[in-house]
Structure formats: structure tokens, C-alpha cells
Amino acid sequence: MDIPIEKKRFTKSKLIMIGLGALILFLIVYVFIFSSGNSKLNVERERLSINTAQTGVFQENIPVNGIVLPITTIYLDAIEGGRVDEKYVEDGAIMKKGDPILRLSNTxxxxxxxxxxxxxxxxxxxxxxxxxxxxxxxxxxxxxxxxxxxxxxxxxxxxxxxxxxxxxxxxxxxxxxxxxxxxxxxxxxxxxxxxxxxxxxxxxxxxxxxxxxxxxxxxxxxxxxxxxxxDLVVKAPVDGQLTSLDAEIGQSKNKGERLGQIDVLSGFKVRVDIDEHYISRIYAGQRGSFVFNNKQYFLIIKKVYTQVSNGRFQVDMEFESEVPEGIRRGQTLQIRVALSEEKQALLIPKGGFFQQTGGNWIFKVSEDGSYAYKIDISLGSQNTEFYEVLSGLEQGDKVITSGYDNYGDVQELILKD
CATH class of the missing domain: 1.10.287 (Helix Hairpins)
Incomplete structure (x- = not known):
């Protein structure tokens, strides 16, 4: 009588195969775990801009350019048309009220x-x-x-x-x-x-x-x-300087045609172009400042022109008190217009990081200064120098504010001296 031989469940070859499979699975898990950790990149510290978050006085402002103009400009138009018979003065002359400028003839x-x-x-x-x-x-x-x-x-x-x-x-x-x-x-x-x-x-x-x-x-x-x-004899309506005179003897001028202008020299104003994005936040009475010959001067908005042209609108600003000595008509000034009142806030300097992060995150430097890592932040208003930090940072935190163009999806920067 034959006795059935029980077949072994695990043969040596099977055990070897199972061991190899487990080893491969372990390697896959190991690689996955360690590759899913923070990617790192070595960078040289001297190529970075590292700044400290500090609490200070903050005021939201925008940089704009303004052109210096006379405080008042009176335009000279031909009230009646005619032929230019005589010119009494040339462009740029200083005029007194009532002084003749030119004479037209109209038979x-x-x-x-x-x-x-x-x-x-x-x-x-x-x-x-x-x-x-x-x-x-x-x-x-x-x-x-x-x-x-x-x-x-x-x-x-x-x-x-x-x-x-x-x-x-x-x-x-x-x-x-x-x-x-x-x-x-x-x-x-x-x-x-x-x-x-x-x-x-x-x-x-x-x-x-x-x-x-x-x-x-x-x-x-x-x-x-x-x-x-x-009225065929055109006279200066006020004291001032004659500019933009456009008339030559023998030339015919139509009724209403512009002949020139008188710039009142008693003071100056500044005509400023502003992006239409800020039109709802600009109003008469707001202040601005600029630096001229290493001294700060202040301006105040007197008139807002609400008509938008090519995405921009204009305002007229006048000097709040002192007018800079040596300032001239047509000169361009770089002005900072204040959009808010001064307040205490946590600030970080402006930098290239904002272009990549949109102000949603930043690289924060570790306490020992050996590396920097990503953290989420929230920024509020800004001015020409600082961002207002709403959350994510504390007083004394060091952050990298230079551009992040070359960092891709790197999560951690190793700072090398």
C-alpha cells in the first residue's frame, strides 16, 4: 500500500523569491520615504539678501513722478482772428498786466x-x-x-x-x-x-x-x-512770464486759436501721473514727500482729475510750506504719495522674493543660521521700502528677501559661507 507524500508548502526557491521581493519592497519604501522629504540646495550666503523682521512705523505709499509747473497758467487765445502785424516781445519775456504782446489786423x-x-x-x-x-x-x-x-x-x-x-x-x-x-x-x-x-x-x-x-x-x-x-492788440492778462508764443509777423490766426500762455511766477505746483488702480484711494488733502538736495519736502494734493487716459489719471499737488530753492519749471520729481496714516507694524524689506511667492511664503533662516526653510506668511500693505507682515513671522526672525529664481521646488537652503 502506497503512502502519499505530503508536499512541502515552502520550498527553498520560494523562500528565496519571497526574501528578494521583501527586500525590493523595503528598498522602494525606503527610497519613497527619503525622497519625499525636504529637497535641499546649497547656496552661498554672500549671494543672498538676509534681513530681519522688525517692528516699526509703517505708512502705505506709492512712488509717482511729478512735473513742476507754474502755480497758475493763463492761456492766450485769439479772441478775434486776424493777421499778425506786429510783435512787441519775444517768448520768455517777463510781462506786467496790460503789457502788449502782439497786434493783429482785421479789416x-x-x-x-x-x-x-x-x-x-x-x-x-x-x-x-x-x-x-x-x-x-x-x-x-x-x-x-x-x-x-x-x-x-x-x-x-x-x-x-x-x-x-x-x-x-x-x-x-x-x-x-x-x-x-x-x-x-x-x-x-x-x-x-x-x-x-x-x-x-x-x-x-x-x-x-x-x-x-x-x-x-x-x-x-x-x-x-x-x-x-x-482785442486785436493781445495784452498780458496778469503778471508773469510769456511762454509758448506761437505767432510770426504775417501769419494769419483764426478766432480762438492758441497764441501762447502766461505762467504766473508767484509759486509752483506739481502735476502727477498715477495709475488708475489707485483712483478710489486718492483724494484732495493727501500728502506726499520727496527729497531735493538731500532735504525732504512735503506736498499736498489740491485737485484730482478723475478722467482716465491710457490707464492713468492726474492730480495737482502744491508745496505744503517751503518751496525748494533752485527748483525749475518742467523739472521731474520722484514723489511718494501716502495712502494711509502711520501705524506700528511688523515689517520686512522689499525684495525679489515677492515675484516668485506672491507674498504667500518665504525662506526663514534657522536660529543657528546654517540653513533656511519655507514657511507660509501673509503680507498686507506695502510702500516703497517695506512689506507689512500680518502673520507667519515674529520680531527678530531672519528671512531671505532676494529673488528665488533658481530655487525651483527646493524646500530647504543650506547656507554656505
Missing amino acids: DLELSLVNQETSVYNLLTQMQISQNAARQNTINKLNQFTDVENSLIEAERIYNLNKRLFEKDAIGRQELIKSQNDYNYQKERMQLAKQILQQDSVATKQEQNQIQSSYQRTQNALELMRRKVA
Whole structure:
């Protein structure tokens, strides 16, 4: 009787295969664990910018460029068109108010002035004739009134006399009645004469007012025409410096065409261009500062031009107190405009790291200074020198603020001297 032989479960070859598999699996796990750790990179310390987070006074500001301009500029336009006949001064001259700059000629305008003057003189003559006629008419009516008044007095005298004579039977009733009727007739004439004289006075006054009003309008038109002719001589409207004069003898200028400008020299302002991103945060009264000849000066925003052109808008700033000595028109100033009030904050200097991290993380240097590692941070506002740190760092922490262009996904930097 055959006895079945029990087959071994694990042969030597199987055990060898299992051992090799376990070894391979261990190697895979080992490589995975150690490769998933922080990748490192050796860097030279001298090539890095290492700064310390410090608490200090922080104010958000933006850098802008401004151009120095006169405090006020008065533009000279041709009020009336014409041909340039004479130039009294050249560009850059210092002018006093009322000084002539140039003279234009306009034959049509000068002829219109002559015609207007003739119209005024004709109207004045007609008015004088009308006044004389009205005066003579009034005199005639006054004479007539005097005659009526005299007739009334005589009729009243005769009537009163006849009444007394009739009472003494010296005259008959018929003669009394006749004198009474004559007296009543003269009274009615007197009333009518008064009405005529009153109406004549009103009519004469109305006519005189109309003539006077017409004359005044014509006189005003003449004065306006004279001013228009006088405007052919362009004069300085204020004290200042004549600039941008664009006129040559013989050149024709159209009405409203720009001739030049007068810059008032009593002070300066600064015209500043600002990115439209800040338009909601810029308002009159904000301050700015700049350095000139190693001294700091302050400006204040006086006017904001809200019109946006090519992604930028403009503001006018004036010097808060002292104006720098030696500053000139057209000079460019580098200004820092404050967007917030001063406050205490944890600060780190600005640097190239922000371009790669967006302010979300930074390399923090270890306490012994031998390496630096990534940490998450949160940055707030910024100015031309510092970032405001909201979280992730503490006072005295050292960080690398230079650029991270060559670090890729490195998690740790080994700092070599």
C-alpha cells in the first residue's frame, strides 16, 4: 500500500523569491520615504539678501513722478482772428498786466466798427430831432392849456357878475343863462385840456424811454465792437512770464486759436501721473514727500482729475510750506504719495522674493543660521521700502528677501559661507 507524500508548502526557491521581493519592497519604501522629504540646495550666503523682521512705523505709499509747473497758467487765445502785424516781445519775456504782446489786423472788423459808429451817430441825431419835436409839441399844448385856462377864468368872472346884476334886475335872464352856459363850456374844455396834457406827458415819456433804450442798446453794441477791435492788440492778462508764443509777423490766426500762455511766477505746483488702480484711494488733502538736495519736502494734493487716459489719471499737488530753492519749471520729481496714516507694524524689506511667492511664503533662516526653510506668511500693505507682515513671522526672525529664481521646488537652503 502506497503512502502519499505530503508536499512541502515552502520550498527553498520560494523562500528565496519571497526574501528578494521583501527586500525590493523595503528598498522602494525606503527610497519613497527619503525622497519625499525636504529637497535641499546649497547656496552661498554672500549671494543672498538676509534681513530681519522688525517692528516699526509703517505708512502705505506709492512712488509717482511729478512735473513742476507754474502755480497758475493763463492761456492766450485769439479772441478775434486776424493777421499778425506786429510783435512787441519775444517768448520768455517777463510781462506786467496790460503789457502788449502782439497786434493783429482785421479789416472787416475795423469796417464794422466804423459802420456801427455811424449807426450810433445817426440814431443820436434822430433822437435829438424827436426830442425837439416832442418838446415843441408839449409847448404848443401848454399854450393851448393856458388859453383854455384864461377863457375859463373870464367866463367865470362874467357869470358871477351877471348873477349879481340879475339879482338887481340889471340884466335879463337870457343874458345870465348865456353866461352860465359859456362858463360850463369853458370848464369842460379845461377838463379836456388837462387830459390831453396828461396823455401828452405820458406819451412823450414813453417815446423818450423807447428812444433812450434803443440808443443805449446801440451804444452798448458800439462799445462791444470797440472792445473787439481793441482785442486785436493781445495784452498780458496778469503778471508773469510769456511762454509758448506761437505767432510770426504775417501769419494769419483764426478766432480762438492758441497764441501762447502766461505762467504766473508767484509759486509752483506739481502735476502727477498715477495709475488708475489707485483712483478710489486718492483724494484732495493727501500728502506726499520727496527729497531735493538731500532735504525732504512735503506736498499736498489740491485737485484730482478723475478722467482716465491710457490707464492713468492726474492730480495737482502744491508745496505744503517751503518751496525748494533752485527748483525749475518742467523739472521731474520722484514723489511718494501716502495712502494711509502711520501705524506700528511688523515689517520686512522689499525684495525679489515677492515675484516668485506672491507674498504667500518665504525662506526663514534657522536660529543657528546654517540653513533656511519655507514657511507660509501673509503680507498686507506695502510702500516703497517695506512689506507689512500680518502673520507667519515674529520680531527678530531672519528671512531671505532676494529673488528665488533658481530655487525651483527646493524646500530647504543650506547656507554656505
